[in-house]
Amino acid sequence: MATFRLRGVTVRHLTGSRAAALHALDLTIGAGEQVALIGPSGAGKTTLLATLACAHQPSEGTLEILGKEPWHLPHAARHRLRARLFLAPQTPPLPARQRVVTAVLAARLPHWTLWQALTSLVRPQDPDAAHAALSRFSLGDKLYARVDRLSGGERQRCGLARLLLSDAEALLVDEPISALDPALARHTLATLRQEAAQRNATLVCSLHQVDLAREQFARLVGLRDGRIVFDAPREQVTDTMIADLYANENVEPHVAPPHDTPAQIAVGACF
Numbered sequence: 001m002a003t004f005r006l007r008g009v010t011v012r013h014l015t016g017s018r019a020a021a022l023h024a025l026d027l028t029i030g031a032g033e034q035v036a037l038i039g040p041s042g043a044g045k046t047t048l049l050a051t052l053a054c055a056h057q058p059s060e061g062t063l064e065i066l067g068k069e070p071w072h073l074p075h076a077a078r079h080r081l082r083a084r085l086f087l088a089p090q091t092p093p094l095p096a097r098q099r100v101v102t103a104v105l106a107a108r109l110p111h112w113t114l115w116q117a118l119t120s121l122v123r124p125q126d127p128d129a130a131h132a133a134l135s136r137f138s139l140g141d142k143l144y145a146r147v148d149r150l151s152g153g154e155r156q157r158c159g160l161a162r163l164l165l166s167d168a169e170a171l172l173v174d175e176p177i178s179a180l181d182p183a184l185a186r187h188t189l190a191t192l193r194q195e196a197a198q199r200n201a202t203l204v205c206s207l208h209q210v211d212l213a214r215e216q217f218a219r220l221v222g223l224r225d226g227r228i229v230f231d232a233p234r235e236q237v238t239d240t241m242i243a244d245l246y247a248n249e250n251v252e253p254h255v256a257p258p259h260d261t262p263a264q265i266a267v268g269a270c271f
């Protein structure tokens, strides 16, 4: 059974121009597959991830997730389906004054009783699990730090540690390495891929780092202007395809001005 099956899916945002952000997409992602979404800013990567997480309802087309059509389900059933998916946004919504341990353990909330959830705010329920998850992103020493004392990259990895504690069958990750240095970025992607493979979860990850996407993911989906430009195994993705994907007709090519001559500098110059 495919994890995601989209047929002619069009998505419009409810605010703004209401122009389609995704146009009639056809896409199938199998169980346990690992796919990188690449494409220029505004291509629709975040919108697609949110659609796969049942956060946006398509205005046209058929969307199937884990064998079900979420928008044809009653509200409670759609909610249960959402609990089988984990969307890690680029900027995780972590409460500023919370301790990291509490923020990470929030991944367990769907499985806790109200009483467990409330007591965990005072005395974290499973700090060892939170520590183990954080350690996989080299953040074990931040277990009891306050979220608002973390750097941008630490906060991003804290959001990913949450993902490790979820038991979702599909992991949807939006630009997980945008705030990380190159070594941490590679390590973080490898950890995500390893986690997904271990639990046979499907992984869909948007990335701006094309080299890392090609290095780490067997399948690449190139999006542009809300349309799939290519969907291919990495061996078939050429440099020309990448250059065409990112070609930006709205940006004037930069022509370096000629060097100022001494005569030009002299007018009004102050040394």
Ligand SMILES: Nc1ncnc2c1ncn2[C@@H]1O[C@H](COP(=O)(O)OP(=O)(O)OP(=O)(O)O)[C@@H](O)[C@H]1O
Pocket: 013, 014, 015, 016, 017, 021, 039, 040, 041, 042, 043, 044, 045, 046, 047, 048
């Ligand atoms: N909340 C929103 N309301 C209205 N339009 C939106 C909203 N979010 C995104 N859009 C529009 O939808 C289109 C796709 O945006 P999206 O954020 O999915 O692209 P992206 O590929 O993730 O971009 P980036 O790489 O810059 O994050 C863009 O034209 C964007 O302006």
